[in-house]
Amino acid sequence: MKVKSALLLLVLTIATVLTGCEPLMVLDPKGPQAERQAHDILLSIGIMSFIVIVVFAILIYVLIKYRASKASPDYEPPHIEGNKWVELICVGIPVIIVTYFSIVSVQSNNIVEAKPIKYQDKDPLVIYASSSDWKWHFSYPEQNIETVNYLYIPTDRPIEFKLYSYGPITSFWIPQLGGQKYAMSDMVTTLHLAADEPGEMMGRNANFSGKGTAENTFNVTAMSEKDFDKWVKDVKKTAKPLSEKKFDELLKPGHLGQMTFTGTHLKFSPAPEHDHSPSAKPEEGQTDHSKMEMDMDMSDHQNHE
């Protein structure tokens, strides 16, 4: 049974590693959403390890006690159909655990799908994050600037990412701020994140999107609101405006370094927000409205040119 105990040891080692000898990215949160998720992860590891240990213990005990080499040659194992109470316990305990997890899971769902509770009273900063093969474009409509492959965010302020894609499905993921969400070309998804402390983080596309998936990453820098405003000002001073032609060039498949522009692509290439309304039934008013907005965008854009 050496290997069995070795196995146990292995599991324990993993558990120790997970709980903090080395800060694994997901378990080293820098924002409230990631914190909640890390909490759920550690909680489930803890409770599930208990079940694993129980099963291991029973298994090892049974294997040692009832091996044929130890039993007398004329031992005949009994015929046992089952026991109501034993089976009830085997159902009952998992049911209790699953119920508990279900409650936690539903709570967490509502937490991560909404504006972080901690920053409930602040207006969110809206950032449109769109992917194209194999880059990320970040548009800040409020600041009217756009970056490629890097992201600056203020700390202590909720951030609402609007995700969509100019190609295959991608998944926007900053492990230390919170879990990922898909970016698709026919609809816009919303991801609520926030950063608690300044620092650099890794962000990437987690969903397979073709040849360049591995390198489809971006850098995230969280900084104080003051530094962020300063950066915005700098950008406005130094960066060139983003023209439609330039943006079309950026969309071509390939990898690019980090870039900064003033203006956003949302004007000439708006996010696919209107295609996706739950009751996409063409009700007269709604269609007109979206058309109008499109027209406005178009005229807006012409003025700029």
Place this chain on the structure above:
Amino acid sequence: MSELFPRKQIIGFVFSLVLTAAALAVYFLKLSFAQGMVVLVVTAFVQALLQLVVFMHAGESEDKWVIYGKVFFMIAMALITVFGTLLIFLWDM
């Protein structure tokens, strides 16, 4: 002679015509969406049951309950697929 007369089939046919007419009311009577859907769901499923029992003789062999079980299990799974998908894509998106 009475067994020569396909009574069951004729009653079934008349019923299915009536149900079809009832379903058509949705088109001709300008019902609201909710009312219309109720009518359609009722007429379609009753009609399906009618075909199953009257014409398809689902209940005549020794495997009656297996066949009914199988068909209703499948209908349940079909409904779960339809409504699960609608939940994901339309109602909670």
Place this chain on the structure above:
Amino acid sequence: MEFFERFAIPNPSLAIYASMVAIGLTVVAIIAGLTYFKKWGYLWREWLTTVDHKRIGIMYLLSALIMLFRGGVDAIMLRAQLAVPDNKLLDPQHYNEVFSTHGVIMVMFMAMPFIFAFMNYVVPLQIGARDVAFPRLNALSFWLFFFGAMLFNISFVIGGSPDAGWTSYFPLAGNDFSQHVGTNYYMIAIQISGIGSLMTGINMITTIMKMRAPGMTLMKMPMFTWSVLVTNLIIVTVFPVITVALAMGTMDRLFGTHFFATTNGGMDMLWANLFWVWGHPEVYILILPAFGIYSEIISTFAGRNLYGYKSMVASMVIISALSCMVWAHHFFTMGQGAVANSFFSITTMMIAVPTGVKIFNWLFTLWKGKIRFTVPMLYSLGFIPLFVIGGMTGVMLAMSAADYQYHNTMFLVAHFHNTIIPGVVFAMLAGLTYYWPKMFGFMLNERIGKWSFWTLTIGFCLAFFPMYITGLDGQARRMYTYSEATGYGPLNMVSFVGAGVMAISFALIVYNVYYSVRYSPRNIGADPWDARSLEWATHTPVPEYNFAVEPQVASSEGFWDAKKKGHALFPGKVEKIHMPNNSGVPFIMGAIFFVLGFSLVFSLWIPAILSLIGILACMALRSFEQDHGRYISVKEIEETETKLRGAK
């Protein structure tokens, strides 16, 4: 020339040219060998046209082993590429093709035929039937699977392999982003073998429901038969879904429709939705027969009846129903709201309850038993702790909010390998060792078998446990490389070593077969394991009619009753036995399906239409044919019986 260009490989490499040569040489060698030894007639009469469930089972088994090799080589390539940071062994395109084919082959063309092998071989024996309900259809199922698998495999050398992952998410799998024919192969090859699986499902349900031996009520069926019944219920439920999804995908790629495109109203996530409506139950299709095999083996080698038979059955039925309502947990992160996620999160976790019941029942079966540590038993005992770990991470993944962090990472990869390898692969190897003497008349060597078990277990732990850690450290799946700065290097190296150890284990299994063919004793009798259910009550090798007299059972362990309690298993007299005739039509139909598939992949419309007509002609032929089978006379049966009894 333009016509032929489409067959070229879009991104050839040395490895591909080498395999082309290797495949060519193998084909030539097989043809030459068959001709030299004059085995063409034998092959045609005894195997290609057979409708015998036992032979079909063995053909499934051989195909599964070959595909295991193919998928395994893919796996080694993947791990080798990731063993060190910034590796240049494979380029990204090649890497994408390798992991796509690895997934499809392992699920569709290795695990599926492996379970079909045991279903076919064991179930009719276990319920005391002569054959399956529709022997001809069974042969057709096999040949559809086989030619589907072949079609998928030639993509490697003609036209290029699929490169959008085994899930083939659109729009990546659409014409815009995957221009070569690889994904066509995916769509059509899976379609063809999927039709075969669906027909197996119908066949097995009918067999089990209608052809059980007298006395075998539903609640007296052996556990493996129960698991097969439930599995086939799921097959019949979900394979139509993938049929439709694949048809829609094929139309998108070949006829320019916009189901999953991003323009004209298409919806890329609909593919993902339909794929997983099938895809999630599919993993239960794989795991439930494995549970059945474990139940048989554990109760045999613990020397005890299976604990909690009723709750075992109930848990499988509940799993089958639940498995069809959890599919959205594969895309929690798609952007649906908290309500949908909560629903699918809870249903997913609920599956842990019946699964837990099964685990505890196995443990209690060992309780007060008399445990013999044979190779099949070792696999079953290794399965329990490893699968519990896999199940535990499954519950973790089911918590949708936390899943946002696991999704698409190596954590997920570790989880599903942790359930599928100890769950399915261990079960298949256990079943292979367990049923080998029944199938081939001699046992596999125990010592080499134990070596392969230990290497496989250790290799498995080394290969997959590190992925849990790298996953939590942010390593996404399907990345062909990573930089040194990420720090994923050492753990990926451990994984690679683990994959190598697993490869050694499979090599040992092959060596074991070779060694046992040469040296194993042949006089093992009909019941070498001291087993409990009906399949061990007939002779080894099993005569073509399975049982000379229809068995009569009184419990789920009919054979055990006969051995220990003096229950009369064969009370009747020998009568003439009706058997189906062999037929070449299933093989020919399979071959025509292959031509049809190939023509569709390359949009060759004329041969496609011709082969479609050919298929309809085969069906019409079958309809008009009057084939009432044949009878084996009492004299013939008695001769065979005496001979087999003497051979003991």
Place this chain on the structure above:
Amino acid sequence: MKVDHSLPLEYGTKQNGLNIFGFWVFLAAEIMLFATLFTSYFTLEHRTGSGPSGTEIFEIAPVIIETLLLLTSSFTIGLGVHAMRLGRKKAMMTFFVITLLLGLGFLGFEIDEFITYIHDGATLQTSAFTAMLMTTLGTHGLHVTFGLFWGTAILLQVKKRGLTPETANKSFIFSLYWHFLDVVWIFIFSFIYLKGMM
């Protein structure tokens, strides 16, 4: 071949019972096949892109005619099976021929409907909605087409070989298939056409 005469002819042999049972399982799978088509249809129903919507292209008259044709054919094949059980080969064949002719009529109307759609600019390539509509209707239509060939093949066998357990079994299974297509049509009629025109 053992024939049990206490049962209707189509159940007479053991293999016959298996065939009928197996076909029920197949029909259960077909339920799921059409359910998947409906799932996709409901999801894509309003995703019309630049193409027409259902309200714009559906017409009530052909739909009512198609429905009546198929309902009646379901009735006549029921009469056919009734006649078969009474051992009246001729009556049975007549009802089967009527059924197939009604089926052919249905198919004619459906093809005409498709041609109209294409004239209206609703082709397979127009939008996700039109593609899904045509795929759902087309799958049903292909089933009917296949049924026409299959039914003809069975009729020929009944004519040549008479009502044997084998031919009776095939005819009965064919009737199950045909009724099932009728059921599917009811759902298409209700949840594609009527819902779309409501």
